[in-house]
Amino acid sequence: FAPACHFGWATFTQYANFYHSTFTQDAYFWSATFIQCANFIGATFTQDARFNDVTFSREVDKDADFSGATFTQDAYFGRATFIQGANFTGATFTKDAHFEDATFSRRVYFSHAKLRGAARFRETHFRHDFTNQPGLVFNYVKIEHPEQVEFHTTDLGQALFYNTDVSKVDFTLVTWHDRGPKARKERRRSSRLCIFDEDVNLENHPALRRLPGSADERNYGLIAETYQQLKRNYDAKGDYWTAGHWHYGEMEMKRLHSRCRFRPLRWLSHHFSLAALYKYASAYGESYMLPLVWLAGVLVFFTLAYPLLGFYPTTGLELNAPGGACQHECLLNYWNYHVFFNAHPAEHPSGFWGMMLHSAMTSLSVAGFQRELRYTPSYPWGRMLALLELLLTTTLGGLFALAIRRQFK
Numbered sequence: 001f002a003p004a005c006h007f008g009w010a011t012f013t014q015y016a017n018f019y020h021s022t023f024t025q026d027a028y029f030w031s032a033t034f035i036q037c038a039n040f041i042g043a044t045f046t047q048d049a050r051f052n053d054v055t056f057s058r059e060v061d062k063d064a065d066f067s068g069a070t071f072t073q074d075a076y077f078g079r080a081t082f083i084q085g086a087n088f089t090g091a092t093f094t095k096d097a098h099f100e101d102a103t104f105s106r107r108v109y110f111s112h113a114k115l116r117g118a119a120r121f122r123e124t125h126f127r128h129d130f131t132n133q134p135g136l137v138f139n140y141v142k143i144e145h146p147e148q149v150e151f152h153t154t155d156l157g158q159a160l161f162y163n164t165d166v167s168k169v170d171f172t173l174v175t176w177h178d179r180g181p182k183a184r185k186e187r188r189r190s191s192r193l194c195i196f197d198e199d200v201n202l203e204n205h206p207a208l209r210r211l212p213g214s215a216d217e218r219n220y221g222l223i224a225e226t227y228q229q230l231k232r233n234y235d236a237k238g239d240y241w242t243a244g245h246w247h248y249g250e251m252e253m254k255r256l257h258s259r260c261r262f263r264p265l266r267w268l269s270h271h272f273s274l275a276a277l278y279k280y281a282s283a284y285g286e287s288y289m290l291p292l293v294w295l296a297g298v299l300v301f302f303t304l305a306y307p308l309l310g311f312y313p314t315t316g317l318e319l320n321a322p323g324g325a326c327q328h329e330c331l332l333n334y335w336n337y338h339v340f341f342n343a344h345p346a347e348h349p350s351g352f353w354g355m356m357l358h359s360a361m362t363s364l365s366v367a368g369f370q371r372e373l374r375y376t377p378s379y380p381w382g383r384m385l386a387l388l389e390l391l392l393t394t395t396l397g398g399l400f401a402l403a404i405r406r407q408f409k
Helices: 181-185 220-236 240-256 263-272 274-282 289-309 337-343 351-367 381-407
Strands: 119-122 149-152 170-172 311-313 375-377
Touching (some): 170 220, 220 240, 240 274, 240 381, 263 274, 274 381, 289 311, 289 351, 337 351, 351 375, 375 381
Parallel strands (some): 119 149
C-alpha cells in the first residue's frame, strides 16, 4: 500500500487478510470493525499504524493476529477492543507502542516480541475471570528500554512474565494475583499477592512444566526467578511492602522445590524443612507478629513444663534438711508444692499459683540470659529444657528483629 491507507470506520464482515502486507505510509484503521479474523501476520508498517477504537473479532475463536508484524514507527491501539484473542507473538515495535485503555477480553500474546521503544499499558483491561487461563502472556519479550515499558492502573492477576526481565519495568497501581484458592473462589482480595505462574494451566506453557527428572509439580526455579526480578523492581523504587510479597513468593518456591521423589518424603520436605519452619515462624520474615505469638507460646509452654521436671531454689532459703542438703522438700513441682511451701513459709507467694509464678519468672529469666536464677531447673532434664528454651527464644527474637527491619525498612 503505497499511499496512506484509510480504513477508518470500515466494517470487515468476512476474513480480512493483510498477510505480509507492507504499508509504506500511515495506516489508518481507527474505529474499524472486524467481524471475523483480522490477519496481519508478517505485515510491515513503515509509518504510523493507527488502530484506535477498533473492534476486533466479534465471532468466537477468531483472533486478531499480528504475529511477526513489524511496526517501524508508532503503533496506536488506544481504546481498541479485542473481543476474542489477540496475537502479537514475535512482533517488533521499533518506536512507541500505545495500548492505553485497550480491552483484551480473552488472551493476548506478546511472546518473543521485541520492544525497542516505549510501551504503554495505561488503564488497559486484561482478562480477569478467575479461571486458570492466562490473559496477558508477556514471556520471552526482549525489552531494550525496560524503564519505558509501563503498566499503569491495570489488572495483572492473570498475566505471565516468565523469561522476561521485568526488574526495571514500571508497575504502578496494578492489581496482582491473589495467593490462596479460597480468596480466588470467593473473588476477594487476600493478604498475600503472587504471580499467575503458580496457578496457570500448563497445557500451552511448557517452560513452566517440571524439568526432566524433577519431581516438582512445575518449574519452581523459573517462577522464583520472576519473583526475584519483581522484588528488585519494587525494592529499587522503595515499595518495600509490595516487595515483601515477592520475597514471600520466592521463598515459597524454594519450600515447594524438593529433590525427593518419594511422596511421604516430599510431604515432610514441604512441611518440615528449614524453609517451612521459617514460614511458620515469621512468614519468611514478613510478619513481626508471628514471632511474638510464638515467643509468648514458648514462654507459656516452658512455664508449664518446668514444674513437671521440678526446679530448686538457689539462695535465700532455710533448708529443713541435715547439713543443709536440699532434699524432697526443696524440690518444687506439681506434686509437692504444698510440701515445699510448708517447709519454707517465708517463700512468697505460695500455693499452686505461687509455684506457677516462680516457674514463669524462671522461664523469663532463662529467656533473658539471666546468669543468677532465683530458681534453677533440676539436673539433667530440667537443664536440657532450659537450653532448649534458650535456643527457641533467641531464634524467635532474631526472627522478630529481622521482620521489624524488613517491615520498617
